[in-house]
Amino acid sequence: MNGTTADVTIADVNTADVDTMEVSSMELSFGEKVRNLREDRDMNQTQLGASLHMTQRKLSYIECGKSEPSVEDIIAFCHYFKVSADYLLGIPEDYRRK
Numbered sequence: 001m002n003g004t005t006a007d008v009t010i011a012d013v014n015t016a017d018v019d020t021m022e023v024s025s026m027e028l029s030f031g032e033k034v035r036n037l038r039e040d041r042d043m044n045q046t047q048l049g050a051s052l053h054m055t056q057r058k059l060s061y062i063e064c065g066k067s068e069p070s071v072e073d074i075i076a077f078c079h080y081f082k083v084s085a086d087y088l089l090g091i092p093e094d095y096r097r098k
Contacts, residue, residue: 027090028090029065029090030062030065030069030088030089030090031062031063031064031065032063033087033088033090034059034062034063034077034081034088035063037077037081037083038063045059045060045063048080051080052073052076052077052080053076054073054076074088074089
């Protein structure tokens with residue numbers, strides 16, 4: 001182990017240490033979250049793209065991080081998957097308005 005957080009495995013993590021780890025190493029990207037939500041519904045990119053009036057290529061670029069979604073795209077994903085923008089954008093609960 002060379003001391004980076006990338007070398008830490010789940011077996012090595014003490015639950016008390018989880019709060020001190022870098023959030024970015026544990027957080028999925030926007031595209032990864034969209035991909036997981038899509039795959040959980042057994043959909044391919046073409047099917048989801050058609051439902052959202054988006055090309056398969058655009059969806060692919062968003063999922064792999066080559067392209068950023070527009071505000072309208074984010075809203076469409078939220079409505080379709082019934083999740084919050086905070087979740088998709090990775091906004092921690094500490095920063096959310098209460």
